[in-house]
Amino acid sequence: MSSNTLKEEILKLKEDLDVTIVAHFYQKDEVFELADFTGDSLELAKFAARDKNPNLVFCGVGFMGQSVKILAPNKRVLMPKMACCAMAKMIDVNYYDDNVNILQKSGIKKEDIMPVTYINSSAEVKAAVGKMGGYVCTSSNAKTIITKALQSGKKILFVPDRCLGQNIAIDMGLKSCVVGDGSDPKAADIICYNGFCSVHQLFDVEDIEFYREKYPDILIVTHPECKPEVCAASDFVGSTSQLIKYIKELPVEQKVAVGTEYNMVNRLREKNTYVLSSSKPECPTMNETRLEDLRDTLLLIKKGDYEGEILISEETRKYAFEALNRMFEI
Secondary structure, three states, rough: OOOHHHHHHHHHHHHHHEEEEEEEOOHHHEEEHHOOOOEOOOHHHHHHHHOOOOOEEEEEEEHHHHHHOOOOOOOOOEEEOOOOOOHOOOOOOHHHHHHHHHHHOOOOOHHHEEEEEEEOOOOHHHHHHHOOOOOHHHHHHHHHHHHHHHHOOEEEEOOOOOOHHHHHHHHHHHOOOOOOOOOOHHHEEEEEEEEEOOOHHOOOHHEEEEEHHOOOOEEEEEEOOHHHHHHEEEEOOOOOHHHHHHOOOOOOOOEEEEEEOOHHHHHOOOEEEEEEOOOOOOOOHHOOOOOOHHHHHHHHHHHOOOEEEEOHHHHHHHHHHHHHHHHHOO
């Protein structure tokens, strides 16, 4: 079946159903174009929680659908593809507990640890952080959240993205370390879990040097999930939404090389926009969702079958909500 035929079928099904479709910026164009609302992970969660339709179809990865369910437990959240963010999959509750135990063995008491989890984590990890009085953060507000968390006088355990934690520490003039890197955690202000984004790890300083040599006036913009040395060599570092805003406000003739996911970069501007990598930095899990999957989910909803629904236990939701809500209160 052609993509145009599939799109027509999806649009017809949408008309007949009480359903809203949302899609992350990293989704394929064909899926992205059919969404009622698009955004980064936090924007999607906030929009979806306010949305009036009882059924929400979330085109993204698992932790994003879970965030909606945490914020709006009475909403039915379905995912056409139960894709799992590679970074979020790097940490579970057992790994989280292991890292807390490592810090305790290094001489840091559990009550002296303030956990902060990047939103790119499972509901279960968010709940574990919530139980310890910790916070959720996004790439756009991580500095604000960590500033607040430091007021507790405790050591920050930042999970799961080491790069975001290290970049925030550099920006704030603080000392960081990565659990297991041989450093003394007691000497660090921000102790980072050893996780990372496989897509943003593709960008290197050599890529920046290549573009600066080829186009001396080019601007380099990167996401804070990139390596610290890449961010340090960039002209602008920001979250997905911040990157979009920054680039769209540039003059059309200004050349810019962007260090983030390919699908988003490819949609930004018609010319003078380059991907900061010699390979195609396409998120494999974000690209799992196809038009066929979206169509099939809508057909199931029409039959009253809710396969692919996000379900979270109430205890997990309760503590994960506490961690998320602390972020919203700030």
